[in-house]
Amino acid sequence: MSILVKGGRVIDPAKKIDALLDILIEDKKISKVAKNIKAQADSVIDAAGKIVAPGIIDMHVHLRQPGREDKETVATATAAAAKGGVTTVLAMPNTNPAMDCAESIELLKGIIRKDAKVNVLICGAITKARLGKELCEIPALKKSGVYAISDDGCSVDSDELMLEAFKKASQAGILTICHSEDKKLSGKGVINLGFNSTRLGLRGISNASEYKRIERDIELAEKAGAAVHIAHVSCRESVEIISKAKKKGIKVTCETTPHYFSLTEDALLGYDTNMKMNPPLRSKEDLAAIKQGLKDGTIDAIASDHAPHTENEKDIEFERAEFGVVGLETELAVGVTELVHLKVLDWGKLFEKFSLNPARILGIDKGTLSEGKAADIVVISSEEEWEVRKSELISKSKNCAFLGRILKGVVDYTICNGKIVYKK
Amino acid sequence: MFWTKKDLLGLEYLTQEEIELILDTADSFKEVSTREIKKVPALRGKTAVNLFYEPSTRTRVSFEVAAKRLSADVINIATETSSVRKGETLIDTGKNIQALKADIIIMRHNCSGAANMLARALDISVVNAGDGWHEHPTQALLDIFTLKEKLGKIKGLNVTIVGDIAHSRVARSNIWGLTKLGANVTVCAPEMLLPVGIEKTGVRASSSIDEALKNADAVNVLRMQFERDEGAAFPEQLDYFKRFGITGERLAKAKKDIVVMHPGPINRGIEMSSEVADGANSVILEQVTNGIAVRMAVLFLVAQAREAKT
Numbered sequence: 001m002s003i004l005v006k007g008g009r010v011i012d013p014a015k016k017i018d019a020l021l022d023i024l025i026e027d028k029k030i031s032k033v034a035k036n037i038k039a040q041a042d043s044v045i046d047a048a049g050k051i052v053a054p055g056i057i058d059m060h061v062h063l064r065q066p067g068r069e070d071k072e073t074v075a076t077a078t079a080a081a082a083k084g085g086v087t088t089v090l091a092m093p094n095t096n097p098a099m100d101c102a103e104s105i106e107l108l109k110g111i112i113r114k115d116a117k118v119n120v121l122i123c124g125a126i127t128k129a130r131l132g133k134e135l136c137e138i139p140a141l142k143k144s145g146v147y148a149i150s151d152d153g154c155s156v157d158s159d160e161l162m163l164e165a166f167k168k169a170s171q172a173g174i175l176t177i178c179h180s181e182d183k184k185l186s187g188k189g190v191i192n193l194g195f196n197s198t199r200l201g202l203r204g205i206s207n208a209s210e211y212k213r214i215e216r217d218i219e220l221a222e223k224a225g226a227a228v229h230i231a232h233v234s235c236r237e238s239v240e241i242i243s244k245a246k247k248k249g250i251k252v253t254c255e256t257t258p259h260y261f262s263l264t265e266d267a268l269l270g271y272d273t274n275m276k277m278n279p280p281l282r283s284k285e286d287l288a289a290i291k292q293g294l295k296d297g298t299i300d301a302i303a304s305d306h307a308p309h310t311e312n313e314k315d316i317e318f319e320r321a322e323f324g325v326v327g328l329e330t331e332l333a334v335g336v337t338e339l340v341h342l343k344v345l346d347w348g349k350l351f352e353k354f355s356l357n358p359a360r361i362l363g364i365d366k367g368t369l370s371e372g373k374a375a376d377i378v379v380i381s382s383e384e385e386w387e388v389r390k391s392e393l394i395s396k397s398k399n400c401a402f403l404g405r406i407l408k409g410v411v412d413y414t415i416c417n418g419k420i421v422y423k424k
Numbered sequence: 425m426f427w428t429k430k431d432l433l434g435l436e437y438l439t440q441e442e443i444e445l446i447l448d449t450a451d452s453f454k455e456v457s458t459r460e461i462k463k464v465p466a467l468r469g470k471t472a473v474n475l476f477y478e479p480s481t482r483t484r485v486s487f488e489v490a491a492k493r494l495s496a497d498v499i500n501i502a503t504e505t506s507s508v509r510k511g512e513t514l515i516d517t518g519k520n521i522q523a524l525k526a527d528i529i530i531m532r533h534n535c536s537g538a539a540n541m542l543a544r545a546l547d548i549s550v551v552n553a554g555d556g557w558h559e560h561p562t563q564a565l566l567d568i569f570t571l572k573e574k575l576g577k578i579k580g581l582n583v584t585i586v587g588d589i590a591h592s593r594v595a596r597s598n599i600w601g602l603t604k605l606g607a608n609v610t611v612c613a614p615e616m617l618l619p620v621g622i623e624k625t626g627v628r629a630s631s632s633i634d635e636a637l638k639n640a641d642a643v644n645v646l647r648m649q650f651e652r653d654e655g656a657a658f659p660e661q662l663d664y665f666k667r668f669g670i671t672g673e674r675l676a677k678a679k680k681d682i683v684v685m686h687p688g689p690i691n692r693g694i695e696m697s698s699e700v701a702d703g704a705n706s707v708i709l710e711q712v713t714n715g716i717a718v719r720m721a722v723l724f725l726v727a728q729a730r731e732a733k734t
Contacts, residue, residue, distance in 0.1 A: 195621030199436065201536035201557030201593060204620065270544075271537030316513055317535035319556070 001042055001418065002026045008047025008379060012054065013352040014368035023052060025375040028418035033371055043420075045413055047379050053351045054367050055087025055118075055376035055414060056332060057358035059177075059255055060152075060231055060303035062324070063089070063120070065111060066104075067096025072308035072396045074108075075115040077328065080306075080395040082422035084329040085378035085411040088119040088358075088366060089306075092152045093130065100125035100136045105144040118416045119376070121147040121362065123177065126165050132156045138168040147362050150177035152231060155213055157183075159220065166224035175362065177229045178217040180238075181279070185209035190319055192265040192280040200268065202319065205280050211237035218245045218252050229361055230254035232305050234279035236289030243298040253361045255301040258327060258334035259401050261290045261344075267401070273314045273321035274401050277307070291344050300357040304331045308397030325401045329393055334402060336382060336409030379413040386410055427725040431543040431550045434559030435600035443601055447569050449721035450714070456493055457716055466724050467496035471526040474500045475517070476553070477533045482688055482712070483553050483563070487530045490719035499526070514538060515545045522548050527727055531555075536593075549726040557591050563687050564597030566718040568605065570711045571642055574683050579606035584636045586612040586668055587646025587695060589629075590619040594646055594687050599625050612636035612668070633668045634677065642683035645670050645695045661694050670696040675705060683707055 003025040010021040010033065022037040023030060032039070058081065064072035081089055091108070093099035099108065105122055112120045124146035128134045132154060141149060149169055155178065156162040169176045186209035191197050193204025214230055218241065221228035230242060233256045245252045259277065264287050267275040275281060293299040307324025314321050335354065339345040345353070351367075359367030366374055388402045414422035425441050435443065456464050472491040474484050484500065491498045501521075512520075514533070521529055528549040531539055536556030543550040554560040572578055583602055589595045589611045599622075602609050609627040611618065618629050630636040637643060650661055675682060684696070684705045692698045700706060 193620055195624045198590075198619040198621050199596070199625075201555070201559070201596060271540050312513070315515060317533070317541065318537045319535045 002039075003043050003045060003415065003418065003420070004037060004039060004041035005045045005047050005052055005377065005379065008050045008052035010052045010369060011347045011351050012369040013348045013356045014370060016348065017369070018348055023369060023377065025415065025418045028375055030369055030371055030373050030375050033369060045379060049381075050412060051347060051380040051382045052369070053347070053378055053380065054355040054369055055378050055416060056085050056354045057088040057362070057367055058086045058303050058306070058328065058331070059090045059301055059358045059362065060257070061089040061091055061306045061328065062094065062308065063091045064308055065095065066107060071310055073115065074111050074120065075117070076394065076396040077306065077308070078115070078117040078120065080326070080328040080393070081118045082414045082416065083394055083411065085332045085380065085414050086118060086328055087376035087378070087414060087416040088121060088364070090121045090123050090147060090362065093123050093125040093150060094153045098125045098130050099123065099146070100128050100130070102140050102144040105141070105146060109145070117421050121364070123147065123152070124149045126151045126156055126176070127161070130154050132158065132161065135161065135165055135168065138165070138174065139172045142172040142174050146174070147364070148175040148177050148229070150179065150231065152177065152179045155179055155181050155183070159216065162217070163220045163224055166221050166226035166228070170224055170226035175227050175229055176221070177231055178214070179231050180210060180213035180217050182209045182213045185212065190276060190280070191268050192282050194265060194283060196265045196268055200271065205278070207235040207237050207282070207286070210235055210279050211241055214238050215241055218242070218250060221252065222250045227251040227253075232257055232260070232279060232303070233290070233293070233299060234260045235282050235286045239289045239293040239298050243293070246298065253300040253357070254298070255303040256290050256294065256299050257303060257305045258331045258338070259325065261287060261294065262334050262338040263401060271318045273316070273318055274325060274399050274403065276318065276321055276323055277305070277325050278323040294339065294353060295344055300353065300361060302331065302335060302353040303358070304328050308395055309399050310397060314399045325399050326393070326395045326397055327400070329395060330388055330400060330402045330407065332378070332380070332411065333386070333407035333409040336380070337407045340382070341408055375415055375418040377415040378411060381410045381412055383408060384410040427729050430726060430729050431539075432561055432722050432726055433539050433543055433550070433552045435561050435564055435597045435604070436559065438604070440604045443565070443568070443604060446565055446718065446721050446725065447572060449725060450565070450569055450717040453720040453724070454714070454717035456720070457713070462493055463495055464493065465495045467491065467494035467727055470496040470528070470727055472496045472498050472528040472530060472723060473521050473526045474498065475521065475529050475531045476501070477503045477531070478554070480532050480554070483532060486712070486715045487553060487719050490716050491723055493716065494720055494723060496723065514542060518542045518546050522546050528723060549729075551722055551726060554593050556593065557596070558593050559597045560593040561597050562715070562719050562722055563594050564601045565722070566711055566715040567598055567644055567685055567687070568601050569718050570685065570707050570714045571683060573714070574707060575641060578602065581607045581641045582610070582639050583607045584610045584612055584640040584643045585646065586633060586636065586643060586670070588617045588648055589613045589622065589646075590617045591649070592646050598644060599627055603627065610636045610640070614667070634674065637674060637678040637682070640678060640682055642685065643670065644685040647687060647689065648691060648695050665694050669694065670700050672697060672699045672703070675700060681705065685711060688712070
């Protein structure tokens with residue numbers, strides 16, 4: 001099976017390529033990237049006028065399987081990923097059972113082999129059942145093939161235990177991802193602490209609940225000599241702290257999500273539960289700092305934090321609704337609309353955040369369109385507009401923060417391991 | 425000027441003109457309660473449903489009396505005995521009430537924003553009778569109505585609201601209503617009970633009651649609730665009375681004819697002394713009477729808006 005992608009504007013941040021080129025895909029891999037490739041291929045994609053880029057590697061996805069198949073499954077999430085130009089996802093461990101032992105990981109791997117339409121990597125838990133009490137067998141997790149560990153949704157409160165986790169992870173050569181939140185500070189908060197929480201009469205979540213825990217996590221990682229990746233950075237102090245740590249040479253990376261660079265707490269004024277996530281949508285100043293962090297390189301990656309919830313869990317009183325939004329189908333378009341078209345990032349930088357940097361952080365040989373690499377490619381009509389409609393989302397859950405928004409950037413093709421997994 | 429909104433969710437969402445329209449309408453309805461036959465046929469054939477998720481006697485009864493004086497049929501749903509206990513969602517409950525062809529739902533709910541959500545989901549009118557810490561618009565309207573009746577105007581008045589501002593829907597609705605009508609509002613509470621950014625509503629914040637009462641034309645004293653889960657951060661009851669309680673001694677230093685209001689029920693000896701509650705400056709029972717007129721006005725206006733639409 002061979003595919004020739006002809007005449008597209010090829011973006012490869014790894015090689016700093018932004019040029020009109022053809023790409024030949026043979027035997028699941030990129031065999032040639034050049035001008036006017038004259039090869040016979042089984043299928044030809046006319047990419048004239050389109051962007052051709054490495055498929056998105058989304059480091060933060062909740063597949064909900066096993067355990068909450070009513071919200072999402074590996075099959076539905078990876079179909080949504082393919083539609084959104086995402087060719088690799090890192091599956092968060094807060095499933096039921098949690099990904100805290102080899103048996104659970106084998107169970108999920110079996111489902112992935114059967115149902116996944118794109119690459120699925122597994123993130124193991126840090127502590128058993130993600131309770132923050134007892135460490136998982138980190139070497140055993142590594143042996144079962146997890147690419148990182150995280151107690152996502154929770155932070156390990158004990159300094160001693162977290163330090164131990166960093167040490168074990170470092171010895172095992174595995175990345176630790178931190179959901180940095182001090183729940184003693186965020187408490188029962190449901191939206192950003194500020195004038196809007198006052199107006200709406202809702203409990204607030206301070207920036208400090210995030211950045212103070214990031215400060216601690218970085219400090220412990222440094223002590224242990226371990227690499228740490230900070231998940232879903234949402235506020236200005238966090239960006240500052242990470243920037244300083246990077247300048248000191250600490251091995252810290254981080255991600256933000258499309259909603260933190262495109263929406264603010266003002267989206268909450270109508271009590272829309274599709275705007276309820278954790279960390280919460282922040283202020284204008286925070287949004288500006290996130291954009292600046294993306295621009296200056298403090299923020300390495302963009303991930304969706306795809307968090308599907310059923311209507312029963314969202315279409316209820318604001319305080320009682322679940323935190324989280326789906327994002328696999330919209331992340332690329334939000335990035336194109338808010339970052340490329342508004343000139344925050346150029347195409348190369350955008351795919352550095354979406355594809356190249358996540359690959360480097362996870363230590364996988366992807367995120368580039370170089371010859372010999374796996375053919376994970378997205379073809380995009382970058383100027384084409386579309387409206388985000390509930391009825392058109394293919395994720396099992398529809399809790400999307402961008403419903404009704406007009407976005408720029410339509411995925412025409414997603415190719416994963418040399419196979420067309422999505423075609424518009 | 426005529427009314428166009430099917431719901432009353434909060435005073436933040438109303439214009440000055442809309443608030444004035446409610447007050448003027450209430451003014452004309454007030455006389456009904458003084459008649460020998462206290463009834464007008466304005467809402468005859470309409471059904472109003474009191475849907476109360478929080479225990480409340482005074483607000484529920486006030487709405488019930490108001491609806492009945494307009495000749496509406498009133499149904500009370502106490503959530504302890506309804507299918508709400510069986511886990512029915514708020515929107516399902518609302519849709520069922522709508523399917524019964526009721527015209528207005530009057531809802532009290534412990535979650536902020538619950539009325540906004542219900543109003544969005546339904547075609548019939550929703551009147552917010554208090555949602556979480558968010559708003560209690562009819563309480564503020566009756567406070568403002570009473571104040572206007574007493575002092576002849578709202579514009580330029582100095583009004584102090586004292587108590588647990590952070591957790592008070594009465595405070596929020598009063599702040600929006602009073603500032604829109606041009607009053608100078610001071611909120612007074614212990615530091616920990618002043619919510620973040622409250623000054624952005626256009627009020628002045630103070631933690632000294634004597635200072636806050638100094639030039640006040642009126643003081644609205646909020647009910648203190650010490651049973652909340654954030655209890656640990658709260659001052660002791662006696663300590664609160666010492667620092668913020670409205671006493672005769674404190675009033676003696678304020679303007680002579682300062683109007684003293686309270687949404688009720690009063691905790692005597694905590695927010696205010698009995699001497700003040702029953703004293704010459706107190707308009708607390710007049711507020712209760714005015715509550716009927718204001719709620720008649722609100723029910724009448726939202727029902728009419730719906731009719732104009734259909």
